[in-house]
Amino acid sequence: MNEHIVKAYDEELTALAGQITEMGGLAEEIVSEAVLTLTRLDADKANEVIAKDARIDKMQTDLEEQAILLIARRQPVAGDLRDIVAALRISNDLERVGDLAKNIAKRVIIISDSVQSKKLTLGVEHLSEMAQMQLKNVLDAYAQRDEEMANLVRERDEEIDALYTSLFRELLTYMMEDPRQISMCAHLLFCAKNIERIGDHATNIAENVYYMERGEMPGSDRPKSDELSAIENGA
């Protein structure tokens, strides 16, 4: 490749990483806003969250297109190929995070006539603080290619799972105590599950930060001599 093409290629790779960072920022924003609409039962704000999700969807489609074009045009190998594949996967995860936040917002609209109850939403708020921290940390880990920080995110996912399990039981107890709360609590169960799944996506992203650096998924027993590793090594 001549110098001009190499420079354009590097710029395309940098642009792809920049798009992930931008998408990640938007994903953080939408999660934080979705949870805020839930604690305030604010249907107007919920509609804004739903509209914002469409922007994340569009970014994912654009990123996929650019990644495929990059692979076809530049035939990247080794680390470059891994970066592009990781960007493709991470954009899928961020798109799903947006969907999960949108689903919380949709439920807020359904339950917006209910009486606000700090007691009921407190657990969901706490869970979402943990999930948001995981999302923030894993996006930092991606931007800084920090494998160690990514590993911390993976390890902390079980704290979210444990809190979710205890919240699930707590909400069932509220349902049993007061049948008038059953509908509200059922929607809160789903909101809690969505947040727990946002944590799972943070973990997926962390696995892809590891993959970018190591060329395999963590805990994978895939032999390093397989075909993709071969092409990654320049074959």
Next chain:
Amino acid sequence: MNEHIVKAYDEELTALAGQITEMGGLAEEIVSEAVLTLTRLDADKANEVIAKDARIDKMQTDLEEQAILLIARRQPVAGDLRDIVAALRISNDLERVGDLAKNIAKRVIIISDSVQSKKLTLGVEHLSEMAQMQLKNVLDAYAQRDEEMANLVRERDEEIDALYTSLFRELLTYMMEDPRQISMCAHLLFCAKNIERIGDHATNIAENVYYMERGEMPGSDRPKSDELSAIENGA
């Protein structure tokens, strides 16, 4: 390209489509088995379903790898590129279908000590019959590149959504009537949601069958003159 390379390339494309068909068959199987374990509250069988999901995950990873290699090595354009991109996306959807079935199986293990109740599970069974039919039809539409059948799948998704909504209300009513059923019904709510989401993935696959034929997603306002269309047209 010489004749030998063209033949190898065609074989690779056919192999990719074959893998989607195989993954699809496995996804149909796992959904049907997950629902069966639910109606029978069969924890042993549920463990088999969980194990089977790992096979679908592995197939998705393999397919992604092969698709990326194909794009890098063959620099496909037009219809071939669309087929590969669609296969990538469809394999993601099928992998998610497997996850949702696995999640049903995990819940069966949790509630397996409950008393079997045909009344409670009947609605979930009915919903899953519709979702399974959608999955079967869309996989046929993919194999036969049948855009019309794919459109029918997209149209029928709202029937699943409507049935899910009525089932959600029904399960809440059972919870209010008998607080001892709250835990069981909460898990059934999630199982019903999982099945409704399997229907969404069938719709996503249908959209990709359309994309394979038309070069754009249905209802998309993306201009045909964008970059990916340009390379698809051989630029």
